[in-house]
Amino acid sequence: MRENGLLIVLSGFSGSGKGTIMKELLSRYPEQYALSISATTRQPRAGEAEGREYFFKTKEEFLRMIEQDELLEYAQYVDNYYGTPKAYVREQLKARKNVILEIEIQGALKIREQFPETLLLFVTPPSAEILKDRLAGRGTETKEVIHSRLARAVEEADGCEVYDYLVVNDDLDACVEEVHHIILSERSRMARRLDTIEEIKNQLKQYVKGEEI
Amino acid sequence: MRENGLLIVLSGFSGSGKGTIMKELLSRYPEQYALSISATTRQPRAGEAEGREYFFKTKEEFLRMIEQDELLEYAQYVDNYYGTPKAYVREQLKARKNVILEIEIQGALKIREQFPETLLLFVTPPSAEILKDRLAGRGTETKEVIHSRLARAVEEADGCEVYDYLVVNDDLDACVEEVHHIILSERSRMARRLDTIEEIKNQLKQYVKGEEI
Numbered sequence: 432m433r434e435n436g437l438l439i440v441l442s443g444f445s446g447s448g449k450g451t452i453m454k455e456l457l458s459r460y461p462e463q464y465a466l467s468i469s470a471t472t473r474q475p476r477a478g479e480a481e482g483r484e485y486f487f488k489t490k491e492e493f494l495r496m497i498e499q500d501e502l503l504e505y506a507q508y509v510d511n512y513y514g515t516p517k518a519y520v521r522e523q524l525k526a527r528k529n530v531i532l533e534i535e536i537q538g539a540l541k542i543r544e545q546f547p548e549t550l551l552l553f554v555t556p557p558s559a560e561i562l563k564d565r566l567a568g569r570g571t572e573t574k575e576v577i578h579s580r581l582a583r584a585v586e587e588a589d590g591c592e593v594y595d596y597l598v599v600n601d602d603l604d605a606c607v608e609e610v611h612h613i614i615l616s617e618r619s620r621m622a623r624r625l626d627t628i629e630e631i632k633n634q635l636k637q638y639v640k641g642e643e644i
Numbered sequence: 645m646r647e648n649g650l651l652i653v654l655s656g657f658s659g660s661g662k663g664t665i666m667k668e669l670l671s672r673y674p675e676q677y678a679l680s681i682s683a684t685t686r687q688p689r690a691g692e693a694e695g696r697e698y699f700f701k702t703k704e705e706f707l708r709m710i711e712q713d714e715l716l717e718y719a720q721y722v723d724n725y726y727g728t729p730k731a732y733v734r735e736q737l738k739a740r741k742n743v744i745l746e747i748e749i750q751g752a753l754k755i756r757e758q759f760p761e762t763l764l765l766f767v768t769p770p771s772a773e774i775l776k777d778r779l780a781g782r783g784t785e786t787k788e789v790i791h792s793r794l795a796r797a798v799e800e801a802d803g804c805e806v807y808d809y810l811v812v813n814d815d816l817d818a819c820v821e822e823v824h825h826i827i828l829s830e831r832s833r834m835a836r837r838l839d840t841i842e843e844i845k846n847q848l849k850q851y852v853k854g855e856e857i
Contacts, residue, residue, distance in 0.1 A: 553834070559847030581851045588845050596829075597837040609832065612825040616809075619826060621766070624810040632801050634772030638794045 436465075436529040437617060438520065438546055440539040441610075442591070443554030444584050446565040448600045452554060453531050455607040465528035467520055470496065473511040486516060503545065504538040515542075529614055536590045550617055551594040552610065557601045649678075649742040650830060651733065651759055653752040654823075655804070656767030657797050659778040661813045665767065666744050668820040678741040680733055683709065686724040699729060716758065717751040728755075742827055749803045763830055764807040765823065770814045 443449040456464050470486040472493045481487055488496070493512045496502050505514030515532060523530045532542070543549045556562045566580040591597075596613055600606040617623070656662040670677050683699040685706045694700055701709070706725045709715050718727030728745060736743045745755070756762045769775045779793040804810075809826055813819040830836070 553841075555841065555844060559844045559851065562844070562848070563851055578852065578854070581848060585845065585848050585852055588841065588848070591841060592834060592838060594834050596832045597834050597841055598832055599837075599840070609829070613829040613832060616822070616826040616829040619809045619811055619822065621805060621807050621810050624812075625805060627812070628766075628768065628801065628804060628810055631768060631772045631775070632798065635775070635794060635798050635801070638772065638776055639791065639798055641791070 434618065436524045436527050437614060438524060438549045439529055439531045439614060440542060440549060440551045441531055441533050441554065442536055442539055444556065444562055444587050446562055447554040447556055448603060449533060449554040451603060452607050452610055453533055456531065456611060459607065460611065463529055465523040465530050467515050467530050467532045469513050470516050471511060471513045504534065504541045506538060535587065552596045552598055552613065553591045553594040554598045554600050557599050647831065649737045649740050650827060651737060651762045652742055652744045652827060653755060653762060653764045654744055654746050654767065655749055655752055657769065657775055657800050659775055660767040660769055661816060662746060662767040664816060665820050665823055666746055669744065669824060672820065673824065676742055678736040678743050680728050680743050680745045682726050683729050684724060684726045717747065717754045719751060748800065765809045765811055765826065766804045766807040767811045767813050770812050
């Protein structure tokens, strides 16, 4: 029963704590998780290392990766491209690491089209009111800023109903453990263990035939 | 977010340890689980109490329960009927208990037809060989007995591919915790939390309209 890791997408509202949940999983269970490292055409900033924060690419290299279908998903922000290289993800999954991608819903759906077994988790604060309070910060933001953040939150949740799980982040510590256990549990889903049960059933039938008692 | 408990079916090979897993869940987490109590037409044995081991019914009462659709599923063994009363299960679910039924695949599928949200778990030893050794007992059984137990095992697994989870019982303690976490995780499935996310989204839209900032 040597199994690959799972590919996991963590999406959620800005202010839902999804980034912290991801960091905590990596720090609590470093043997079990790997972050996906993105490729980007933007310039490295001070302290950023190739293959640690990002794989830094020229625009030509990036366009070639797109052309050769080497990216799970990609998007363009302002003048730069960002994407998820397949090769790195595949390598980590084979090393039995669960690979977590923190991306938005549109990218997640593209990935699921290619890899239907991808696990999609959406993180939300316990209520819209709590989210509003977090987005409002410490009362230093203008009404316009808060309004635009709320409008963005509505967009961020658009289509999240197709996700597999809704994780309510009330208490960070409990939430990290919940996400970890969701991922552990998913490994036992029948759809992921059909080989195991098939093998047991075939072996049992051999025994019944009396060939190997 | 007041949620009902989940209805859970635990099936598996004889010798898989499913009965022990169920008892352990009830003893470790008595607030979270309830066993389903079956109705039966057989006579109470010494020490059995009405409403504890079984709800004892006359054949006429039982047939009336069938007729009035008061049973989730039922079966006849030899001269007696056994069945799962809906009323008791419903009561426990409303009290937020997860109700566990230990039944075979055919009964499980009937229940899922009526309650599609029922969670189906199938328990197996790690391998056919280990199962065979358990069924063979301490070497005191005849070849014929072992053969008939193995043949029964093949039947017990027939159709289990439609179950939600395959739980491999290698180490009992770890397995009980795995089942517990599968059930906890299932509560966070998006399909069970559509009301929650809908409410948050609607509230956010109200905020964006500026009605309640």
